[in-house]
Every structure is written in C-alpha cells, then in structure tokens.
Amino acid sequence: MRLTPRVLRPALLAALLAASALAQGPSEPAPVIRNGVSFVMAQDLVKVSVQNGVRAEQFIQSPSAVQAGDILREQVTVRNVRGQTIAQVTVGIPIPRETVFSGGVTPNSSRWTVAYSADGGRTYSPRPMQDVTVTENGKSVTRSQPAPPESYTHVRWTVAGLRKDETLKLEFRVRVR
Template sequence: MTRRILVLALLSGGALAQGAEPLTLNLVMSLVRNVTVDGKVTEQTVENPGSVFPGDVLRQVVTVRNNTGRAIQNVPVRLPVPRSTTYLAAEQGVNVARTEYSVDGGKTFAPAPLMKTVTVTENGKSVRRQVEVKPSEYTAVRWVLSALPAGHSVKLGYRVQVR
C-alpha cells in the first residue's frame, strides 16, 4: 500500500512558512518475489499488492523529503514493524542514516545488536543472563538522519515477512 504521510515537525531555529510541511514522507510497500528469467533467479517487486499470504516477503521503503529552504539536522524517522509481520533485514542500498531498533513497540530505541536480560536455570539455580535480541523480535525501526539538505530526499527501508 502507498501512504502519503505529512509530518509536522517542530524544528529549532526559525519559523516555517504557514501551510508548508517541512518534511514529506511517502511510504511504499511492495511484495518481493523471486522469478526465474532465462534460467536466472531474479528479484521482482510488485507495488501495492492486492493481497499477501503467510511467508510472503514485503519491502517497506519510505522516502523522506526536506521541503524547507535550509538543511535540517538530526531528523528522526520511525516506522513500526506491522504486527502481522516479522522483521527480516534492512533494505540493501537505501539506508543512509544511523539505524536503531525497538523491541517494546517504539518506546525505546538502540543500535543493533540489542541485548535483553533473561532468567535461565543452571545447576538448579536461577541465573540472569544478557542475550542478544533476534531481529525477528524488533517491533519498530528508527533512522536518524544527521543532516538532510534543503530540497533533498533520501530513501530508508527494511524487509519483513508475513506471519
């Protein structure tokens, strides 16, 4: 599905023209399929798929555009991982920002690898251990663009699998 999302961002250091959105985000979701062409397996994407099924891989890419007349610093862009999907990996070639992940629905973010504390039983005793969070446990992704020049746009994205 394609969704156009206008973000009202409060930016420090100056007023914005009334009615003009400082940032525009355009989210495109595509179904990713492997097809064989002339004996070669090739990846094909289908934007706005009419339906998806368990096991299908989806590509979510958001284009962030700076509509102001000046560079914007430290721009956070957050996308939830849809509940009916499992995070797989960052979209190759489109991530140009510091990437952070959340396992609590977007309340907190940190760069990978994320760690969590678990309690295990060893020799009959409960012991707390730090273990790495699997990417499949991510519930949201946040990118922080250090700078987005005036009039420029960037693409950010990831892939998920339908449960």
C-alpha cells in the same frame, strides 16, 4: 491465509527533534509533512525469480492481498521541503502487525545510523538486548543477550542532516506470519 494491505499497513512514526505519528491508508501513499519534512510510506510485495542463475526481484506496489511467508518491502521516502538544511531528522517505523522483521534495511552510512527496538519503541539500539532466565546448577539466572531480529518491533534511522530539496528512500523487509 490471506491478509489485505489494510491489515498490514504500518503507522509511520516520523520525528524531527520530536515524535509525531502518521497512519497510512490502504490506497495510494499520500505525503505527510512535519516540520519541513515530507514523509511517504509505501509497502510492496517482493517476488524473487532466478533465470540463468541470475537472481532478480520484482516489486508489486500496494498488493491487494498477501499470504503467510510473503516478503514485503516497507519503504519511507523522506524529503526536505523546508527550503534549508534540516539537522537531525529521525525516522522511525513500527514493524507491521502480522509480520516479523526479516532484514533488508537501508544500512548505516556516513550520514545516518540505524537502530532497532525490541520493546515497542521505548528504547533503540543497533543491537537490542533482552533478558532471559536460564537454570544453571539448579538456580535461576537472568542474563542479557541479543534479541533475535524476529522480535524487533521498530526500525529507526537518525539522519545527521537533510539538505534543501534532498530526498532519501529508507527501507526494510518483513515476512508475513
């Protein structure tokens, strides 16, 4: 199965104290500026090779086609263009259709936190939960349990502050279905 990046190109949800949306086109990533923050979304094919026992990754920018099982890096570059520090910048990205979340997230730091959604972006948590119904002693019982990462629908970073002219690169990886 071959899918073009046009199908896999995700929408970038960027929020600066409020949500706003951006849909990326299939060509060169173009910056979008919202409330003094520039956002550029990129999607790269990840190719892994091992030589002499050393693992190396190569990134193919904006691949023209991908196959089931391929790993893609979803990356957003966030830059403060306002000219002064901006407090509380939230960057949310949906998991592209035809893919499943596979990790590789820019981890929490002292400056930002990462949360995930498993319900289409309605709620976020560092560890989303889901309700499952099981049968115990002949009765149906509903329990809340951690959602599997493959069920995640969005990744969101909340940055405590973005200094004047500061640039951050935030990323995660997905596997093509």
